[in-house]
Amino acid sequence: YMSAVVAMTGRGGWPMSVMLTPELKPFWGGTYLPKDHLLQLCAKVKEVWAGDPKQILQTGDQLSGALSQMDRGGEPIAGVPDQEIFRRFLGQANEVFDPEEGGFSAAPKFPSASAIRTLLRLSRFPSTFDQAHSALEMAEKSLEGMACGGIFDQLGGGFHRYSVDARWLVPHFEKMLTDNALLAVAYLEAYQLTGREIFSGVARETLDYLLRDMRAPGGAFFAAEDAGPVGKEGEFYVWNYAELEDLPQFADFFRHFAVIKEGNFEHGTNVLCLGEAEDWEPSRDGNALRAREELLRRRSKRPRPHRDEKILTGWNGLTLAALSLGAATLNEARFLKAAEESAAWMKKNLWNGKTLYRRYAGGEAKYQGTASDYAFLIDGLIQLYQAGFNEDHLLWARELQAALDKDFWDEAGGGYFTASRTEENLIVRKKDRHDGAIPSPNSVSYRNLLALAQYFVEPALGERANKLLEFMKPVLEGMPFGAPEAGVGFYFHHRGENLLVLSQVSDEAVESVRGFLPEVLLARTGAEESRIPALRGKSKPA
Known part of the structure; x- marks a missing residue:
């Protein structure tokens, strides 16, 4: 409608x-x-x-x-695209890239997590280097700008919805679960590739924010926090100069945070932001750290913005993926524990064995799930398996994929409809090729199908992935920057869809392969026979 x-x-x-x-x-x-x-x-x-x-x-x-x-839209195009789409993607990114502040638009400026993830992959692709700005330069500049700006909550962690200016300084103060999950993954992958502490720090503080302020009883996550009451947006987050000058550690705090007496926001207040990327590490240490902790303590006494306490399945699937990657990348057991609890809660409360429900509120699961709910949760479960190697998660992902294929796949034109074929009273059953603020379920499903085809040794899943790619091809060949999440999946396909099986190896050996390997799926076997087809017969060392 x-x-x-x-x-x-x-x-x-x-x-x-x-x-x-x-x-x-x-x-x-x-x-x-x-x-x-x-x-x-x-x-x-x-x-x-x-x-x-x-x-x-x-x-x-x-x-x-x-x-x-x-x-x-355009009709499906037969055949697999070639790597020219990567060059075209990089060229289109160059056309809209802001070399001064990072990001890919003028004000208002929104995060572009999926585009950044594709750029990180293309930084390893020699054929894309002949552009004004390299893939890695655009990704790092954008991530640095957001990390230092007011769009990132410098005290409590987590990202606001978007920046009203081109400098990432003044945000629209709403915080959404989706933005934080998607950006956490982008920062984690940037840390894997570069080893820079600013990227791991932002990811950790973002996931900590979700665990502290957005977690529901039982382990799932709420949807969003408001910007604040009408006419008082951001009041919870901003400070006047006198409040900051009152800090015992003000001199050290002032050295790294760009605050001014007249304020950088409304009514003479300051949105906290860093002076530059080099201020990240010292701002998280010593007296500057103690100043941040004191301000966070004082802020906790202010009335909090309203929290939207719906639990949305797809958004929790994105969060599951972020926590799982955080656990694996940062070697944080608490993130893995939270991811395990979230997955268990969703299976108990949002899945009836045949149908996935879309939302949970007031003690009730309701409404049929959409393709996004299935796709995002399947992706989260695949990431969770790779973090802790519990095969139950991979088996449930395969079960969900079967339900998605049965109720959403378009046999005539390829691709997944947004709504189930069992939904009534729909004027149009839409299929989405483009990624917006939230990825298209078709972009995410493409990668899911490739992964599940490897784990379960099912060529039919790989064939469905090829059909899905043909459905996506008009966008990938014409405007690939409009489907960056599909670019993430196509990179995995183009680089070989490798499955790395770790047979009876130590935890230390597992950690040694936790770097930036976006073309690799991880699996691990122990002494017992695996229930995953690709791992059968590999439980014992050669």
Whole structure:
């Protein structure tokens, strides 16, 4: 229905107002309407319906047909793309890259976690080096800018939604589970590749924020925290100069944090940010660390922004992947424990053995899951297996993939529909090729299928991945920067889809292969026979 509103008005937004025919087809749409305007509209619709209902029904039919046609996009293209898409991706990234501040737009500036992850991979690809800005330069500059800016909560960790300026300084103060999960993965991979402490530090503080402030009883994670009351957005996070000058460690704090007497935000307050990337490590040590801890203690006494306590399956799948990679990369047992507990909670409360539910609130799981819910949770389980090598997680991922294939796959055109075939009253079953703030389920499923085909030795899964790639190919060959998460998967395919089996090796040996190896899947066997087909017969050393 939001697509219908955009088609009718040229823009979308919440709250959404839509008028429907008895067949639930939209014939009028908009966003916010004052009460008196809405009542006038209802009276006018009632009048037209009483006089000529065919006019309204025809509009609904025409709009629904147009939406269905529009959603098809380009037809699938047979064959596997070549590595030219990597060069094209890098060229398109160069066109929109901000060399001064990092990021890929002017203000307002949003994080681009999937694009950064693809750039990290392309930094190892020699054929993409002939550009004005290298892949690694663009990735590091963007990650540094966000880490130092006000978009990152310098006291409590975690990222705000976006920056209203081009410098990452002043954020829209809302915090969303999705942004933090996706960015944690990008920073973890950057740390794997570069070894820079600023990247591991941001990832650790982000995951700590999720565990401290966003975790629900039982182990799942809440959806978001508001920016603050209307007219007081950010009040929880900002400081006036007198409050900061009052700190016993102010001199050391001031040396690393860019605060000014007149403030850098509204009403003479300061959004905390670092002067430059070199300030990261000293700002987390000594007196500067003690100053941050004292400010965090004082801030904890302020009224917190409202927390949206829905538990959304797909968003928790993204968080599961982030915690799992954090556990493996940073060798943090507490992250692995949290990931295990989250997966167990979701299996108990959101899966009935046949269907995945979309959300949990008020003690009730409700609504059929979408393709994103399945895809993101499958990815999280694959990452969790590689972190702790519990085969139950990989087996559940395969079970979920079977359900996704059964209820969402388009046999005619390839790709996964957003909604299940069992959903009723849908005017259009959409299929998404593009990645937005949250990745497309098709982009993530492509990588999932490749991985599961390796673990379960199922060529049919690999063939489905190829069909999915053909569905994605019009975007990958035309505007690959619009599907960066698909680029992550295509890199894995292009570099060989390698499965590295660790047979009865020490924990130290496992840790030695935890670096940046995006073309490798990890597996581990012990003394007992594995339940994973690719690992059978490999439980004993050669």
